[in-house]
Amino acid sequence: MADNGSVNDDTNDQNSPPLEIVKNEASVEDISREVQDTLTLSQRHKFWETQPVGQFKDLCDGNLPEGPIEPPTPLSEVKQEPYNLPNLYEWVTCDMDSEETCAEVYNLLTNNYVEDDESMFRLNYSKEFLRWALHPPGYYKSWHIGVRVKSSKKLVAFITGIPARIRVRSEVVNMAEVNFLCVHKKLRSNRLAPVMIKEVTRRAHLENIWQAAYTAGVVLPTPIASCQLWHRSLNPKKLIDVGFSGLGPRMTMSMTMKLYKLPDSTVTPGFRKLELRDVPEVTRLLRNYLLQFVVAPDLDELDVEHWFLPKEDVIDSYVVESPETHKITDFCSFYTLTSSILGHPTHSTLKAAYSYYNVSTKTPLLQLMNDALIVAKQKDFDVFNALDVMHNETFLKELKYAPGDGKLHYYLYDYRLKHILRPSEVGLVLL
Numbered sequence: 001m002a003d004n005g006s007v008n009d010d011t012n013d014q015n016s017p018p019l020e021i022v023k024n025e026a027s028v029e030d031i032s033r034e035v036q037d038t039l040t041l042s043q044r045h046k047f048w049e050t051q052p053v054g055q056f057k058d059l060c061d062g063n064l065p066e067g068p069i070e071p072p073t074p075l076s077e078v079k080q081e082p083y084n085l086p087n088l089y090e091w092v093t094c095d096m097d098s099e100e101t102c103a104e105v106y107n108l109l110t111n112n113y114v115e116d117d118e119s120m121f122r123l124n125y126s127k128e129f130l131r132w133a134l135h136p137p138g139y140y141k142s143w144h145i146g147v148r149v150k151s152s153k154k155l156v157a158f159i160t161g162i163p164a165r166i167r168v169r170s171e172v173v174n175m176a177e178v179n180f181l182c183v184h185k186k187l188r189s190n191r192l193a194p195v196m197i198k199e200v201t202r203r204a205h206l207e208n209i210w211q212a213a214y215t216a217g218v219v220l221p222t223p224i225a226s227c228q229l230w231h232r233s234l235n236p237k238k239l240i241d242v243g244f245s246g247l248g249p250r251m252t253m254s255m256t257m258k259l260y261k262l263p264d265s266t267v268t269p270g271f272r273k274l275e276l277r278d279v280p281e282v283t284r285l286l287r288n289y290l291l292q293f294v295v296a297p298d299l300d301e302l303d304v305e306h307w308f309l310p311k312e313d314v315i316d317s318y319v320v321e322s323p324e325t326h327k328i329t330d331f332c333s334f335y336t337l338t339s340s341i342l343g344h345p346t347h348s349t350l351k352a353a354y355s356y357y358n359v360s361t362k363t364p365l366l367q368l369m370n371d372a373l374i375v376a377k378q379k380d381f382d383v384f385n386a387l388d389v390m391h392n393e394t395f396l397k398e399l400k401y402a403p404g405d406g407k408l409h410y411y412l413y414d415y416r417l418k419h420i421l422r423p424s425e426v427g428l429v430l431l
């Protein structure tokens with residue numbers, strides 16, 4: 001999931017945007033404090049304590065090896081029938097190519113997916129986005145799992161996996177990226193989520209895949225990294241009007257608009273949209289760049305074509321082609337994810353760009369990401385979001401991003417790491 005926090009508005013000062021960087025050390029401390037709190041409440045994670053995931057009690061045990069927590073079971077021993085659901089409900093496989101099914105999933109998520117703590121905004125993934133997110137090379141239809149009410153056939157819950165090769169240190173592991181876990185608001189707190197997680201796990205096991213990667217805003221056993229989402233205002237007036245951000249102390253609206261104003265056109269010579277012919281070169285650039293992170297996807301040309309070729313209102317990618325050599329030296333990308341604005345009289349949607357993967361070898365990252373802001377502004381986005389993963393910390397403050405409230409925690413299923421990673425060691429962005 002993408003975080004849906006709003007801007008911390010208590011850190012504004014007169015001449016600069018809110019600038020309260022959360023240091024990596026602090027985030028590790030936060031986690032261990034949250035862990036301590038958790039340990040005092042015994043049996044708090046009745047489900048997760050039964051799963052092959054890093055357990056809080058093992059956090060300080062440096063003797064446990066890195067890698068898979070359990071050996072894979074022989075495929076013949078994988079449970080062949082789905083897990084039991086409460087009697088009124090049934091499993092369905094959601095064919096996202098079907099306009100009707102895709103619309104049902106879209107409606108479930110639009111009304112029931114992730115909200116901010118104050119329920120002012122709810123993530124609103126478009127149908128086109130969902131199809132893109134769920135149909136990468138080699139996807140399994142059986143991993144797009146719905147729960148319906150038997151009698152009415154109403155879709156009331158959803159969870160998905162997609163296959164991905166994820167490198168952890170030097171090991172490339174076939175994993176499922178699990179996302180879009182959603183239970184209808186009226187069915188919450190009935191322990192449906194654990195059954196859904198077990199079912200997607202079973203279906204991954206049937207394909208001989210034993211590890212998974214996922215993110216969540218909540219702390220579960222046990223994050224491999226805890227990251228923060230930052231927000232760069234592109235349309236500050238609207239963001240303030242809808243309560244996404246606040247007017248800083250001693251700031252007027254016109255001062256704020258001036259502060260966030262961007263040039264009309266990009267500044268880097270050779271900055272242009274990614275095209276199909278660039279895929280081999282961009283794949284080499286990305287693969288080489290991602291090697292420096294502890295956890296990162298292992299992308300081939302087919303993946304790059306799927307994940308980065310521009311798709312209107314879904315994914316935008318740009319390259320810098322050297323005007324002299326015509327080599328591609330830099331790359332940046334962002335995906336489109338709107339949020340519904342709940343109960344506002346005049347505005348109903350917030351259009352956000354989310355930084356995806358960026359590579360700078362020649363153009364300074366700061367300049368590249370400023371050009372990304374400029375094109376996002378031209379495309380009428382209200383806000384540009386970026387996690388503090390990879391090298392993003394080097395441009396966030398300077399480009400006037402403000403930290404959001406809340407964290408996005410990264411998790412691996414059935415794979416242990418000895419230490420919590422710093423956000424800058426994470427080279428993975430999930431949608």
Ligand SMILES: CC(C)(COP(=O)(O)OP(=O)(O)OC[C@H]1O[C@@H](n2cnc3c(N)ncnc32)[C@H](O)[C@@H]1OP(=O)(O)O)[C@@H](O)C(=O)NCCC(=O)NCCS
Nearest residue numbers: 001045046047048113114182183188189190191192193216
């Ligand atoms: C997340 C959601 C599906 C959980 O369902 P629920 O009805 O609240 O919770 P249930 O009673 O079914 O299950 C509770 C168990 O699920 C776990 N859980 C809750 N949210 C989770 C998440 N995002 N990822 C993994 N496990 C989660 C809980 O920790 C608990 O297990 P535990 O006892 O071991 O701690 C539901 O709250 C929801 O749809 N929320 C809005 C969308 C959302 O936040 N999706 C997750 C995006 S990461």
